[in-house]
Amino acid sequence: MAKPPRLDEFQRIARFFAPLAGPGALGLTDDVALIDGPRGTQYVLKTDAIVAGVHFFPSDPPRQVAQKLLRVNLSDLAAKGAEPVGYLLTTALTAAHDETWLKQFSAGLAADQQAFGIVLLGGDSVRTDGATTLSVTAIGRIGKGTAPLRSGARAGDTLYMSGTLGDAALGLLVLKRKSVVRGKAHREFLADRYRLPQPRLDLGRRLIGLASAAMDVSDGLVADLGHLCAASKVAAVLETARLPLSAAVRAALSADPSLLETILTGGDDYEILFTAPASARKKLARLPVTEIGRIERGRRITVLDGGGELMTLTKAGYRHF
Amino acid sequence: MAKPPRLDEFQRIARFFAPLAGPGALGLTDDVALIDGPRGTQYVLKTDAIVAGVHFFPSDPPRQVAQKLLRVNLSDLAAKGAEPVGYLLTTALTAAHDETWLKQFSAGLAADQQAFGIVLLGGDSVRTDGATTLSVTAIGRIGKGTAPLRSGARAGDTLYMSGTLGDAALGLLVLKRKSVVRGKAHREFLADRYRLPQPRLDLGRRLIGLASAAMDVSDGLVADLGHLCAASKVAAVLETARLPLSAAVRAALSADPSLLETILTGGDDYEILFTAPASARKKLARLPVTEIGRIERGRRITVLDGGGELMTLTKAGYRHF
Numbered sequence: 001m002a003k004p005p006r007l008d009e010f011q012r013i014a015r016f017f018a019p020l021a022g023p024g025a026l027g028l029t030d031d032v033a034l035i036d037g038p039r040g041t042q043y044v045l046k047t048d049a050i051v052a053g054v055h056f057f058p059s060d061p062p063r064q065v066a067q068k069l070l071r072v073n074l075s076d077l078a079a080k081g082a083e084p085v086g087y088l089l090t091t092a093l094t095a096a097h098d099e100t101w102l103k104q105f106s107a108g109l110a111a112d113q114q115a116f117g118i119v120l121l122g123g124d125s126v127r128t129d130g131a132t133t134l135s136v137t138a139i140g141r142i143g144k145g146t147a148p149l150r151s152g153a154r155a156g157d158t159l160y161m162s163g164t165l166g167d168a169a170l171g172l173l174v175l176k177r178k179s180v181v182r183g184k185a186h187r188e189f190l191a192d193r194y195r196l197p198q199p200r201l202d203l204g205r206r207l208i209g210l211a212s213a214a215m216d217v218s219d220g221l222v223a224d225l226g227h228l229c230a231a232s233k234v235a236a237v238l239e240t241a242r243l244p245l246s247a248a249v250r251a252a253l254s255a256d257p258s259l260l261e262t263i264l265t266g267g268d269d270y271e272i273l274f275t276a277p278a279s280a281r282k283k284l285a286r287l288p289v290t291e292i293g294r295i296e297r298g299r300r301i302t303v304l305d306g307g308g309e310l311m312t313l314t315k316a317g318y319r320h321f
Numbered sequence: 322m323a324k325p326p327r328l329d330e331f332q333r334i335a336r337f338f339a340p341l342a343g344p345g346a347l348g349l350t351d352d353v354a355l356i357d358g359p360r361g362t363q364y365v366l367k368t369d370a371i372v373a374g375v376h377f378f379p380s381d382p383p384r385q386v387a388q389k390l391l392r393v394n395l396s397d398l399a400a401k402g403a404e405p406v407g408y409l410l411t412t413a414l415t416a417a418h419d420e421t422w423l424k425q426f427s428a429g430l431a432a433d434q435q436a437f438g439i440v441l442l443g444g445d446s447v448r449t450d451g452a453t454t455l456s457v458t459a460i461g462r463i464g465k466g467t468a469p470l471r472s473g474a475r476a477g478d479t480l481y482m483s484g485t486l487g488d489a490a491l492g493l494l495v496l497k498r499k500s501v502v503r504g505k506a507h508r509e510f511l512a513d514r515y516r517l518p519q520p521r522l523d524l525g526r527r528l529i530g531l532a533s534a535a536m537d538v539s540d541g542l543v544a545d546l547g548h549l550c551a552a553s554k555v556a557a558v559l560e561t562a563r564l565p566l567s568a569a570v571r572a573a574l575s576a577d578p579s580l581l582e583t584i585l586t587g588g589d590d591y592e593i594l595f596t597a598p599a600s601a602r603k604k605l606a607r608l609p610v611t612e613i614g615r616i617e618r619g620r621r622i623t624v625l626d627g628g629g630e631l632m633t634l635t636k637a638g639y640r641h642f
Contacts, residue, residue, distance in 0.1 A: 007420060009446050015420075016427040022407055022440020033442035035406065035460065036359040043356070043364075045442060047409040047458060051449045085356065086343055088368040090411075090456045099328060099336075106337040119343020121354035121366060125330050128372045130451020135411045137368060137458040139356065 010227075029231045030150045031076045031215055042144045043085070046076040049135035057175075058132070062101045064195050065134070066108030072218065073138035074116055074199035075270040079216040080147040081208040082140025084118035084201065090135045092128040116201060142208070148274060152213035153232035157275040159293040160284065162200045164246040165221055167193035169266020170259065180256065186248035193246075197270035203287060207274060210283055214274035220265040222313060224273055226301050232275075235298030240264065241306045244290040261313055264303065331548075350552045351471045352397045352536055363465045364406070367397040370456035378496075379453070383422045385516050386455070387429030393539065394459035395437055395520035396591040400537040401468040402529040403461025405439035405522065411456045413449040437522060467529050469595060474534035474553035478596040480614035481605065483521045485567040486542055488514035490587020491580065501577065507569035514567075518591035524608060528595060531604055535595035541586040543634060545594055547622050553596075556619030561585065562627045565611040582634055585624065 007015065013028055021028045024035050033045040050072070052058045056065050070087065077084055089109075097105075113119060118138070171194030173180045174187045181187050200216075207214060213232055217224045222238070229236050240260060245253065253259050275295050276284060303311040328336065339349045345356050354366040371393070373379045377386050391408065398405055410430075418426075434440060439459070492515030494501045495508045502508050521537075528535060534553055538545045543559070550557050561581060566574065574580050596616050597605060624632040 012420075012423060012446065016423050017410070017441060017444070020427065020430055020434060020441040022442065024407060025440065025442045028441075028443060033407070033409065035364070035442070038357040038359055045409060045458075045460075047411050047443065048445050049411045049413055049447050049456075051413055051447055051451070053450055054448055086345060086354070088354065088366060088458055089338070090368050090370045092370055092372055092454045099333075102333060102337045106341065109341055113341060119346065120338060120341040120349075121343065121346045121356070122349060122368060123338065124369050124456070125333065126370050126372055126454075127375055128452050128454060129374055130372070130454070131449050133413045133447075133449060133451070133454045135370075135445070135456055137366075137409055139366075 026149060032080055034147065036144070037141055040144050041141050042147065044077055044080045044082040044140040044142055044147060045137065046073050047135060047137040048073045048076070049133060052132040060195070062104040063108035066105045067112050067196055069134050069136055070109060070112045071197040071199050072270065073136045074118070074201065075197055075216040075218065077138055077140035078199045078201045078204035079214045079272045080140065080142060081204045082142045082147065083205070084116055085139045085141050086119045086121035087139065088121055088137040089123035091123070092126045092133040094128055094132050097132055116199065146208050148207065148211040148214035150213055150215050150228050150231035153228060153234050153275040153295045154212060154277070155234055155295055155297040157212050157277050157295040158281065158291055159236055159238065159275055159295060160289045161217065161244065161271050161273045161292050162203050162289050163198070163271040164244045164249065165269055165271065166249045166263030166266060167246050168268035169262050170249060170252055171195070172266070172268065173262070180259065181248060181252045182255065183251065186251055189246065189248050194268055197268065199270065200272050203289070204272060206287055207272070210280040211274040211276050214272055217269040217271050217273045218267055220267050221269065221273065222264050222301060222303065228273065229299065229301060233299070235296045235300045235302070236293055237296060237302045237304065238293040239304050240311065242290065242292045265313060347470060353401055355468065357465070358462055361465050362462050363468065365398055365401050365403040365461040365463055365468060366458065367394050368456060368458040369394045369397070370454060373453040381516070383426040384429035387426045388433050388517055390455050390457055391430060391433045392518040392520050393591065394457045395439070395522065396518055396537040396539065398459055398461035399520045399522045399525035400535045400593045401461065401463060402525045403463045403468065404526070405437055406460045406462050407440045407442035408460065409442055409458040410444035412444070412446045413454040414446070415449055415453050418453055437520065469528065469532040469535035471534055471536050471549050471552035474549060474555050474596040474616045475598070476555055476616055476618040478533050478598050478616040479602065479612055480557055480559065480596055480616060481610045482538065482565065482592050482594045482613050483524050483610050484519070484592040485565045485570065486590055486592065487570045487584030487587060488567050489589035490583050491570055491573055492516070493587070493589065494583070501580065502569060502573045503576065504572065507572055510567065510569050515589055518589065520591065521593050524610070525593060527608055528593070531601040532595040532597050535593055538590040538592050538594045539588055541588050542590065542594065543585050543622060543624065549594065550620065550622060554620070556617045556621045556623070557614055558617060558623045558625065559614040560625050561632065562629070563611065563613045586634060
């Protein structure tokens with residue numbers, strides 16, 4: 001008998017977990033949950049885990065592992081315009097992660113607590129015989145009802161993103177020793193963008209009242225745009241000619257134009273993808289964001305190449321299973 | 322050169338993580354963190370992880386694994402008198418945990434959500450090549466300032482616990498095929514107490530205003546009493562003659578009196594250990610709790626055997642490292 005095809009992460013969530021979701025869970029279609037806080041506020045709750053050998057290299061400097069762990073969570077708070085409050089940390093460590101490792105790991109946490117204004121609230125430490133697994137539940141605070149959700153995009157809105165796209169995807173190739181990028185400075189820049197996401201907390205706060213929908217780009221731009229459009233029940237046109245690209249990515253792309261697909265679908269960007277109505281355009285012009293397309297009626301994600309022609313992508317982005 | 326001795330979990334927390342703790346973290350000496358909620362409430366936050374091969378058997382029914390995961394967290398909410406609100410779930414699954422496994426796992430969550438009045442708020446699912454690791458961050462709600470902390474015990478208070486002690490520790494021996502217990506009914510009762518903790522949520526709520534300090538017993542009574550006394554800066558006398566024991570444990574103990582140490586130091590009881598002043602005695606007499614000792618000045622944990630003589634224990638309870 002043929003086995004049924006395996007479900008991907010999103011199908012698993014929809015089938016097994018969405019029926020368990022309560023109020024505040026946003027149907028598990030957003031990146032975060034919301035619960036009421038004191039005096040007209042809401043808490044934004046986010047949990048994200050990283051596994052050695054899957055999300056980081058076991059040999060990565062423990063300080064950077066700590067920072068990546070915290071930042072991937074802070075990036076989700078940033079996309080909701082939240083101010084960081086605190087986090088809970090769960091460490092499942094192998095015997096190889098001794099006190100020297102922990103000392104550097106906690107130094108990384110300390111540095112990022114200082115940089116991003118968040119404190120440790122609690123946690124759990126367990127032993128594992130498998131792969132070291134680290135997870136954080138981050139808590140942020142916003143004015144009640146102000147967080148831009150995935151579901152708020154409307155036909156006619158403009159599509160924007162922060163920062164630059166594809167740095168981390170090419171950085172990962174560099175770290176895997178695939179010589180796709182010339183120039184040591186470019187390679188170091190890209191590897192660093194993979195290792196150390198920059199949560200856009202300040203920008204996120206300034207998008208409150210302007211963005212109609214927002215999320216962070218972590219699974220690849222095309223896949224995440226698909227999630228945003230599915231939650232908002234809209235279509236999108238993405239114009240690749242407008243994508244904000246770093247000098248390093250532009251150099252790599254001009255040497256090998258086929259890398260465009262990696263840039264569009266690779267993960268770990270941790271930039272904010274958002275939509276906004278025309279009324280926000282003037283204010284957004286003063287912020288470090290780039291217009292990359294538009295929202296339309298329908299359900300399709302249309303990707304236009306540099307000449308405005310329809311692109312066909314062979315894979316839609318990072319899938320966990 | 323000799324390697325320095327490895328730190329245990331509590332030393333690791335004190336050295337590497339306590340310096341990172343912010344307000345609400347209670348210095349990482351309690352089981353939970355507290356943050357302000359709406360209208361005179363506080364949220365109680367707790368995170369606990371379980372690892373296949375360490376905290377559960379990979380062959381355990383997935384439904385029970387889900388229930389244990391949720392209940393070990395609910396037990397901490399119970400000890401603080403909190404009403405469950407919601408939880409975030411992180412699953413790091415191996416390829417062996419297919420959709421059949423997930424279906425049963427989510428059915429276990431659904432059953433316990435119903436039983437204990439909690440809903441899923443969000444989570445993360447990642448793949449692991451190591452051991453399946455599951456973690457929950459549970460959120461409960463209490464009146465602000467009403468949660469009995471670990472640090473509230475005072476000399477002169479009486480020491481109490483809920484339920485019965487040692488069932489899970491002997492249940493684990495039964496499951497490991499050590500024939501310490503005669504009688505199938507006894508063995509099944511004990512194994513069930515190991516597999517399915519009963520979070521004492523109703524009792525916990527009724528202890529608000531009565532208990533001066535409280536925590537759940539998960540790492541063994543003697544070790545956890547030590548944590549409570551350390552946080553409260555007090556001493557305790559534990560009278561083993563008064564311990565509440567199930568019929569199954571009493572039978573095992575009369576066949577092999579040396580099991581008393583396992584009962585006192587074994588983990589996974591998930592009962593509430595608490596202290597209360599004399600003024601609460603009358604009200605406590607109506608609740609399903611047992612007086613097991615007293616709080617005194619000093620710092621020692623004194624354990625008296627059945628004849629009132631001082632006992633010496635060879636190990637103080639479950640340590641994670």
